[in-house]
Amino acid sequence: MVFVPLLYCSYSPEFMPLKELSAVLSQMPTDAKWRAGARNVAVRRRVATLFLIASLVCAHLPPIGGTRRLAAGALLVSQGCATGLVLGSWFSVPLTLLALPLALRWPVLAVDVDGGLIYVVVFGGCLRLFALSLCPGHEPLISALARRVHGALRPDVARYTRWLTVFWSVFFALALAAPPFLYALGPRGAWRWPMRGGSIGCVLVLMIAETGVRRMIIRDFAHVSIRTTVAAFRDATARSAIPTCRPDADT
Structure with a gap:
């Protein structure tokens, strides 16, 4: 099939x-x-x-x-x-x-190796994406997404989105370090927990919690939903996959 x-x-x-x-x-x-x-x-x-x-x-x-x-x-x-x-x-x-x-x-080993490679690629890619945006001369990723949705950002919003980009960079680094740490010091088989949904679950919980924290810290602002934020992220990353840019008129 x-x-x-x-x-x-x-x-x-x-x-x-x-x-x-x-x-x-x-x-x-x-x-x-x-x-x-x-x-x-x-x-x-x-x-x-x-x-x-x-x-x-x-x-x-x-x-x-x-x-x-x-x-x-x-x-x-x-x-x-x-x-x-x-x-x-x-x-x-x-x-x-x-x-x-x-x-x-070797089916068990194959599944473990496959899951580990995907885990490293996904979370390593996220870490690279967020961390590189914090380098001098670059705009923090979440600041860029917020500007795409809201336009020009207030100073407090720009500061918050920068620190939020730092937070997610640290989280992705910890997520990458979790499996080897648990393999060395955790119970038997615990190193699989992050790769079997643990890290993704943490991402979802943190995104929901951040939505509430953001509304408490940033007042008098047109906040958007998680769905809108994810859509803006997908739109920003999907542009590189389109083979050509749409023109205004035929040339």
Whole structure:
């Protein structure tokens, strides 16, 4: 069943390879190029999201009987397909097929290594994104998001958003340090807790708590919901994935 979306992606015109897509786009009007490129990215993202959800389900299946090998194999295939869709290339498919026998031979180790790599990539990427925005000559990330939503920021809001960026940078650093710390000093198997939803749960709790703290510290301000903040973050990061910028008119 995992390969059904993969076959659809191979034959659907919306999932044509990047070289063919570029050739088609070069023959289209400028505005049509933007729409076609954006649509291709959007559809690939939706299917990649389905594969990622499937991989999460496989990673958390209970180890009953032979389900460990089945889950490890399906996990690897799902993530390989998701990677190919996100990057717009199928180079991940042969790599997945090469790694598949290893995952079937050592399923528990494969799931742990896979979860650890994803954890490091996600939280390491967040740490890099937040921490680099604090460097001289850069605008703190949360300040930039707030300015995108509200426009020019008051001094107290700019100060608060800067310190909030510092807070999240420290949190992501601690989240990365948690698994090795628990592996060395915690109970047996405790190092898996952050990777199995513990850190994500902390993120959700802190986001909800910060919403209340923000309203107490910053008064007389048009506060927005968490949903609006997340949408602004997604919009800021998604712009780099659109293949072309939409023009005002055809040239």
